[in-house]
Amino acid sequence: MSLLADVLAPAPAAAPPAARGEDLHALVRRLYPICRSITGDGVRQTLAILQEYLPDLQVHEVPTGTPVLDWEVPREWNIRDAWIKNGRGERVVDFRQHNLHVLSYSLPVRGTYALEELKQHLYSLPEQPQLIPYRTAYYAETWGFCLAHEQLEALAEPTYEVCIDSTLAPGALTYGELLLPGDTEEEVLVSSHVCHPSLANDNLSGIAVATFLAQHLREQPRRYSYRFVFAPGTIGAITWLSANAEAVARIRHGLVLSLLGEAGGFTYKKSRRGTAAVDRAVALALREAAVPHRVAEFEPYGYDERQYCSPGFDLPVGCLSRTPYGQFPEYHTSADDLDFVRPEALLDSLHLVQSVAGVLEANRRYQNLSPYGEPALGRRGLYAAVSGSPDAARAQRALLWVLNFSDGQHSLLDIADRSGLPFAQLQHAADLLLAHDLLTPVPDPAP
Template sequence: MDLTEGNDMISLMERLFPICRSISGNGVRESFEIIKEHIPVQLYEVQTGTKVFDWEVPKEWNIKDAYIMDEKGRKIVDFKKHNLHVVGYSTPIDKILSLDELQKHLYSIEEQPNAIPYITSYYKERWGFCISHHEREKLKEGNYHVFIDSELKNGNLTYGEFIIPGESDKEVFLSTYLCHPSMANNELSGPVLAVYLAKWLMKENRKYTYRIIFIPETIGSITYLSRNLEEMKKNVIAGFNITCVGDERAYSYLPSRLGNTLADRVALKVLENTHPDFVRYSFLERGSDERQYCSPGIDLPVASVMRTKYGQYPEYHTSLDNLDIVTAKGLQGSYDVYKSCIELIECNAYYQVKCLGEPQLGKRGLYPTLSTKESGRLVRDMMNFIAYSDGNHDLIEISNIIGVPVAKLYPIIQLLVDNDLLFKRNEIL
């Protein structure tokens, strides 16, 4: 496996990893400045209080410092050492507390004693600290100085959009989120993959237009839809929510609400052909932005292809989701799968053979003069493809019927087109 893009994605992730991000604030903007070095993403700011469907854009949150200091002046919890130590959207505080009072504002995971949990409180004002359970158990009776230098203010939610025009106004939609602090697979694998897919898509002309967005999860997708839904309902033919694509464990597929869109068919075809051991989930097990894209009334054709699904790996939403569990090989594999999905979307169409009856392949140089096992297979695949190229079956259906991976059908299609034996009856729209 060529790991060129995988290694480049790791390098980008290493730059983004230390930044403290949330659903709004300067950490998100700082991250976008790095992403803009790679692709010309357009940034948009949406003001606090803006009504977005049934929701409202919250206040902007920024943080400079936070710690818990014991009576000897030792920082037993230090935001500057790990930004997961502070509950996301914590209000400012500067106070001396007893251990009993402090415990009410501490969060740890007993079953994972060495992990710092990721905790947020976006829509109820509170403050808190996250700590490994191992360190929490070491706390002694006494007074503790708690300090959080943060700010909640009327500001803006920031999201990024990059549209790559194609020959058609019909769109393929790629969405990923940029809103978590230092976690590698859950937070950063999606954005770095989206960046490198965008760089690949920019290299040559495409049939379809590509709409690629970087948003804060949930509130960002709701905000984006509230501004773009009419156009997206008209144009989007397939889409993917890109998240948790960086480890080397099994691939996962989560369908759209009804599981019958072009995105679903493409994802299943590619995974069945390339990674048949993938894990198939139900839409009832959703948990990311597919909730918004596939909700009633929205009903965009969006599915998810992941490595280990969010919530299904032990490091999820903890400090253990670090740069050790995301690898160049894992990212490269996901990149290759998504490229295959996009290539299939670009090639999928209803094909129809031009002549009546079985075409004479020999006079066109398409029938081998020497019969071997391999030549026999190639002729069989070609004849089977022709047999179902009646204008009523698309490429995915034909692949399913004749049991040949789509990647092996691409050169057959090109041969038949070059010899004026095949045409596309119409595109998949």
């Protein structure tokens, strides 16, 4: 009967993660003021802060002009100051007040412009007149300012003095990378974009969740190796893919993390494959967490899953967000700020990705070693000695489901989906059956 207690007791949950929501929010707060773009010192400063959390994080510099897939690494952009001054020399638009004021990747400019000409370079949101929009001009060889529509409408003088003290020059593209080796070389990729300036949800939330996930997994036994990539959107993912053919071949599962800090329900966008294990693991984790969520089909725009899921790579990488991009009014505006992002939402996001990792780690195919009829579980102490107890019945169901479908074809995820039983209970059943030599793991199918 000693083992019966084992059958009845669910496996102890992993120790509660040390991280608190405040810890994640504190990281977001530190990163928020930095003016990031797809290249330049903003990314370097960001990665330097992340190294305080993850000392093994490697920072890579890829020189301007390096061919990367169909692209090449662009010139490096840096900015010291920018402003529009009125006739009294007052800064009516000031980069130092908000780094969203500058169209990202603006060429340097200095001069006096007639208001009408200047307006060709101004971007605002007439329907959200108090918010500064976030706009970029990568590869466009232009300059501009973003400002609240109210500010724009207040411009009444015939001319303004304009300064963007930026440089666009040969340099490097910078990205960060951390590998947590596991028992196997098979990898799980976690990727977040680090190119957005002062936008808290997009994507400091994703960066913070990825960082604390790495801290968590660092302390866990790991079947998989985990590779974290902190890179500028699009060109950063392309640069990483270009340089890492061997790592790419080892990726078995992947997640792009973005927009994980506000209070909305979760949205998981499936990988291009649509039925990858990660797609099913996230769906199961969301279902078991009993949180509001939506699972959406893949579409080839969004974040860096666009690159990971391009048809040449077709990696099993999905994207986890809360409210999707473009579907909340604060998106790509100055309202995506430190108040918009909530400690508890960040923490719930972290817990969810931790549980996804837990499912991926435990998901296996097994072979039932006693497949003809049910094995005599009672003889092994795996069966309640007196029938009729509801707890024993639940534990027995998990044992029977694992035994019946462990034919080498069905994974624990398959069994969880088919049975509706909690994954953890099936995982515990599999562990018990393994300990009694009733199961043996079988290799995963070729990726």
